[in-house]
Amino acid sequence: MSMDKSFEPSAIETRWYQHWEDSGCFKPSGQGEPYSIMLPPPNVTGTLHMGHAFQHTLMDALIRYHRMLGRDTLWQVGTDHAGIATEMVVNRNLAQEGKGETRDSLGREAFIEKVWEWKQQSGDTITRQMRRIGASGDWSRERFTMDEGLSKAVVETFVRLHEEGLIYRGQRLVNWDPVLQTAISDLEVVSEPEDGFLWSIAYPLADGSGQLVVATTRPETMLGDTAVMVHPEDERYAHLIGKSVRLPLSDREIPIIADDYVDREFGTGCVKVTPAHDFNDYAVGQRHGLPMINLFTPTAHINDNAPEKYRGLDRVAARKAVLADLEALGLLIEEKKHSLQVPRGDRTGQVIEPYLTYQWFVKMDALGKRGLELVESGKVRFVPPNWINTYRHWMNNIQDWCISRQLWWGHRIPAWYDEDGNIIVARSEEEAVAKAGGKPLRRDEDVLETWFSSALWSHSTLGWPDEVAMQQQGFDRYLPSSVLVTGFDIIFFWVARMIMMTDHFTGQVPFRDVYITGLVRDKDGQKMSKSKGNVLDPIDLIDGITLDALVAKRTAGLMQPQMAAKIEKATRREFPDGIPAFGADALRFTFASLATHGRDIKFDLQRCEGYKNFCNKLWNAARFVLMNCEGHELHQAPAGWPVTDAEKWILDQQQMMLDEASEAFAAYRFDLAAQAMYEFVWNQFCDWFLELAKPALNGGDSAAATSTRYTLLHVLEQALRALHPVVPFITEEVWHQVAPRLAIGGDSISRQAYPLARAELRFAGEARDIEWLKTVIGQLRRIRSELQVAPSKQIALLFDGGNDADRARSERYADAIAFLARTESQRWLAKGEDAPAASAAVVGDMSLLVPLAGLVDLDAEKTRLAKEIKRIESEIGKCNGKLGNANFVANAPEDVVAQERQRLADYQAQLVGLKRQAERL
Template identity: 70%
Template structure:
């Protein structure tokens, strides 16, 4: 006992245990058994562990630990993503803070990339260190960075192959453009924010002088790029104008009136301007009607040379002011009114994103998407929950070609070279590009300055991490053994951006599926159901929950670096109200168990700190139960399976078998919430409360054989319970197991490599014992409730009178007399003849048996009358509910359900009769 502390303090052992696991190599694949593989969605190398990471990684780790214990050859492939935009921003900010005068542009491409690698070496593994604190049991020796040589080779190979197949092409398209980063960005990096704006109505004169058309716009600066005005083809108001020309104000151009059913006749005047180079919907209209596409902006969103000279060089919003003033002077600004609009902002810079016409590289998606949908529709890949297939199907059926180029320096540079005439040559390197195209040795070439977007390399993750396309590396890393992986755990927000692309790419390049199951998790929200965000100041750091944080540090963390500093006082006030003393240290196990308990199959998951506090108490309960067991088995040593002598032992072994089977079912169905619930109920209620209590008569009794058998079963069940809990709570179970295992002759180094419990391990014919102990529990609960309601001190002995009952009740009373007397502090137990007079007594009903505790000398009779009245009212209500249910049942209700309710009605009726009889005697 000197080795197990008197109180549960996770800080004293969690980090040391993890270091020991990793040093011993317990997380590496064993090479034996059926393979079980999980891919970690690679977090940004710039990032830190947040609640979304903690949530998903806890579930992954539980599955990996569970399958490792079941003898699978487990590989959890981890790594980080180079995060092109985020990393460039971090390093650029660091350069500015250093105040040396160095900037991204002053360093040049090679110099800046060198600085990025320096930063990566110093700070790039922060999130992996934090993952260790959570207990992530991944093979860190195989950790992969998307810019490592092997995955970089895979990126080049994938690009070249798809280009050779005609799936990658270069063309001019409309993209999301960030004018601060000066690069195209993906839809996932654009946030649509509702903001206050204006709707301006402008009069466009018809070229023949016959009238005007009034159009409405929220972006008047783009009118300089209009190439048509548009009406609905069935709008009778404008049918006679279709095909005519209008004069575009502020320019010397004329543009046509066209008809397209995209127009909403009810919005505004029913006439809209068409600016194909600056609006995604207009772009599609432009393609349908073969309209010119005039790009108005420079890469920093200033007006370019395609506009009239007087506007050139103006910032987009300065140009807006000038244009509106001129329109008003001309008398053609018809109306200005307030208008709510959805504004696209870049998630990194918060700048308004421009639809921008530029030359980019694209992947043709139609054929790939058709195959990707087929693999899910035919069941090769399963979504859990199954309804997410509908989201997947919708995206795949409405897919657009994918813009894969980014105007950055940090990332995988596109393997394409241009000559001075603009001709493009693709190859794995420049030499191959020259050889494939038989180019003259003296022809000058320059490589494309763009890089591939991060999702391009991430889509290759299932097989680039396994050595593809290098055959030697594939053999070394187990390509054939570990692909496909077993399950992917990820959020619904990247089903298309990552999950779908991995499916398409893996099939295209390897002919395999990337994973068998896709478990889609919900989004972690705060206790009020709001999305966690820095701007709201409601973000929870999982490491703060694990290790604790003072209120001062928590306030500083939440209010530093806000996009809107004016929000700081409001956030500080809310934080101090929610956590007046800061956040206490809960330990990794309590956080992990909380996450598992919250992991329903719903879309949103509310994180309540009270749940974490409750599960810290759960870990503490387990700790104290282990101390009880160790103290009561001091000097004992056992081997093999117990041969139980007492009903309590048989009952707990039966319950252990049942919960082991239930746990396997929940793992198979990805129901971590039900898994946590069943393990909690078994550990807290059945083992820590009931079984420990039921062992005391044997441990303190005169029968040495019963006592010794009970000690064996105590240790045996506790060791199995620790194994059951280990995948969810690895630290506390390891720490306790190391004390318990030696007493059972177990010489293994770690619980993490012990077999996971199965029902067969504890098989036995214990049905009778289960029924008997459930009866005993009902008796104890009933009598304890009476003692509590009568406010009888725990140490005071009371008599127990019994009336009614059946032969089973009498047999069980004989067998459990000593246990009941010990557990309930009974003075004596006496059977009364049926129908005989009884003294005023507090009554409880267990089945057919009436339990009576004489009131003389114990309680105020008036108070007991009130107690019985209350209990009669409760039982009457339950009886009425049961009767109402039976009355409403139709023929469609299963017979078993009907019979169950009939039995309940009989039981409530018997209880009510007994209580009324007792009340009458008072």
């Protein structure tokens, strides 16, 4: 099978992925030390976004790397049922069908059937996309949080926690979305600054002696005030503490209390307290024993707890009515513009209400204390380590966890109520009836929030609590898992809860390491969002997309024509030719190269273009190697291998690269691994060794030619293995061309051993010699370029100065210099011999002189030399400035100071040579 002339990713990616999956490459081997990763389950409703693609690339690189190290790897994949998001999708589908069916008209059972139907048809979109980027998870073990086994784990967890007194039902304040009519988590609330108003309202003192002026941004909630609050040390109001005010618009008196929560500098220093409609007020109400008056219905309309005239109004209309009535009474003192943080639901965009309602909660104090201990003791390690501070802060301020949601899709809470309102928690309805003594029961309508089942992911996917399933799934082998790769935004919502739940039920931590990635932003550092029109779809980057298709995708669903027009204009300006097909490997290499230990990742398509070029270069290098090895038997290393210094150099460089890559993978420094591999393949192998090999391939020394051919194949094959975890598709394709030439069998490169550095292939001396040769060739090529000497024209070369080592190297590498620098003659200037007018370069103590006669305009060369002398003098000045700074010399690391001194010495040597050449001219 011969290689095509050009690399076409689309021609190989689907074919090789199907081969990997069909041949069982992704399944655990059962041999070697276990290494496992639990995929953070993406929403079953979702599609692959840049954050997914980034994290999945890193997880896949780790899995492929450790698989090649001979470890028993399990990448546990699966999806999350995503209660709110899935209900929204199915509701939208029902509306689009035009049959008049809605969630409520269908009823609970029929609606859930519709959800399962949708899940079977469309729920695997994101897993298909994961395959497109090369994710090598064990799909035969794919799990879904609503499947039978995981559902059993959820029920068992709930029942046990309830039996232990750690789950309870109570009335507390929660985030409430009045459109979805359910409680939501903090993660689903987006608070951003918006322009609003600050109103100052007079509350008359009950004894008629005056009034207090209260500042508020939500005047409609004053109908539920149960106190007015001042700072205990505020002298303006000290005499009023303990007295009462008449609550405007309501026939109630409320107390004046003191609490140091009050900011004396904000507004009037006097604030209203509405415990049922503000989280901070709720805490104040708890401290002071204040009553809690809920004003809203689930749809955020005023309920019967308010005066009759406001009942039934929505919150916007109620605000207008309240302000109008206050103004009519002369109690509205001031209205001024004010910027405030407004919490909105991330799915509906509606303002979220702090809402007093009965929900199910998990007590978190003891669980949180234990969760903190596990991290503080080092049983769970954060990478980078600074993220432990974020974890620690949240665990030290942990609140009870609201786990119920007012939805139909999800794990229904296993609780029933008898006719007297008693709660019976059980594993099944039969068990609940038995516990209730046969009384008729009504099941709780709520479901558990998605994070509850996700918190069990690390052990429920391994069969817990079923003993047989645990044995079959390798529970004892793969738990704790090796690493969790996730974003910092869910440290609270998922990472911490997994740690607490897995420890509580299994006595194990869920993972040993938590590698926290940054956020993927656009090239300007802006967060990617649909409203900004800067969202990139990873599949579009792999396959390419036309400009018109990209515009249509970015403007789809935008209701505001002005916004759609703005995004279309920006898209056409940034991508006039659409987005080219980069292929999965180029995208993966880009992600790996950006995966530093920083927080934010600026994604630039130019990087994708660069790594597509890298893939092309690797492809072309492989074709060169195969063409030059055609017809030669190279199944094993020939006698005396390696023969040439160039071979020893490239082997030495490869061992250095392999060491760097292994160290980088161990430290989760994907960027450094990518950098080391890129540098070696592009610069050392492709740019230099393929050139350095040509004299041996084209020369008369058959032993050197055979050895060089074997080295070309060997180094390429080892480089393909090293690269495979990051760029799996091209390496698989090329490896199947290279491996047979070396008599290496196997159906996939992914089953081969990852190459580790070998001490016997380190050749420090020869490596230094070849670096000398590279410098000489590089300088001569620079001179040719500056003098604009045609590639076909040969040049004369004179050596001057230098030492015995330079003379020995110039002799040994004369043929290589002649071949690579196109020299017609080479000689050393005799002692005392005057040099002709020449262009010069300095290599250590040695000068390279290219006589200018017949090559160049002498005046132009004088000008060039003068500019180069000026540049070198400037660099010397910078070095002297640093070394003359006592603070730099005293405080900088020794190796940095030594490096600066070496740079100074090198520049000074270059300056001497350049001035000598200028004098000759």
